[in-house]
Amino acid sequence: AQSVTQLDSQVPVFEEAPVELRCNYSSSVSVYLFWYVQYPNQGLQLLLKYLSGSTLVKGINGFEAEFNKSQTSFHLRKPSVHISDTAEYFCAVSEGVTGGFKTIFGAGTRLFVKA
Amino acid sequence: DVKVTQSSRYLVKRTGEKVFLECVQDMDHENMFWYRQDPGLGLRLIYFSYDVKMKEKGDIPEGYSVSREKKERFSLILESASTNQTSMYLCASSFAGSSYNEQFFGPGTRLTVL
Structure with missing residues (x-):
């Protein structure tokens, strides 16, 4: 069965520091992977996606x-x-x-960037 | 730019009322989706549609119905609103075909049922 686990519900970080948001998935078949971002009071927008090929994907x-x-x-x-x-x-x-197809979303990770 | 619009940003209704949430997209997308978003639960699929007059249940369809009479419009209906349907509702659309097509989201409707 398909599932998505985001390992951190909240990540606080200082400005200009590096950050990693973790995502693990389970699936019995080949999958396509996405990261979306939701700014306050807005809908989701696509950051990046992995379909095939190079394992390092660059986004916006x-x-x-x-x-x-x-x-x-x-x-x-x-x-x-x-x-x-x-x-x-x-x-x-x-x-x-x-x-058709099925898309499962993780529970989300809130990133707080502090000055 | 793809535009997905939702009829209301905020909505307050009373228990037992019939509630209509409207979604319109302007990019001729075949697929449309309704999700609800709750803290700690992420997005859960309520219903989706691959074509006009076609609908499929998602993971949490109970208490909801949908209507798609025109390609660009997908409506979510709460037949008799209950307090546990207080949530953020997100509409999305995408092109048909393979599963890797990204979904485009509306700004959401925050529904409060009193």
């Missing part, structure tokens, strides 16, 4: 993520965060099922 706003098949992980990283990165981040997994 300086974020990147690495797909690790053996660890079934897709951790999100940024080398130097800004106050404006304060938001909630969602990892998502999508796989094909009979008749």
Whole structure:
């Protein structure tokens, strides 16, 4: 069965420090992986996605993520965060099922960037 | 730019009322989705639609119904609102086909049922 676990519910970090938001998934088939960001009072928007090929994926706003098949992980990283990165981040997994596809979202990680 | 709009940002209703949440997208997407978002639970799929007049139950359809009479519009209906339906409701849309198409989200409707 498909599932997504975001290992940290909240991550506080100082401005200009590096950050890693962790995501593990379980699935019995090949999957597609996504990170979405939700700024306060807004809907979700796509940060990056892994479909195939290079395991290091670069996204918007300086974020990147690495797909690790053996660890079934897709951790999100940024080398130097800004106050404006304060938001909630969602990892998502999508796989094909009979008749269509199914996307499962993690519970979210709240990133707090402090001055 | 893809635009997904939702009819209300904030809504307050009373227990037992019938509630309509409307979602419109302007990019001719085939797929549309309704999620509810609760702290610590992430996004949970209520219903989705792959085409006009077509609907499929998601993970938590109880107490909800949907309607898709036109391609661009997907409505979520709470037949008789209850306090446990107080939540943030998010609409999303995407192109048809493979599972790797990203979903585009509306700003959300925060519904409070008193």
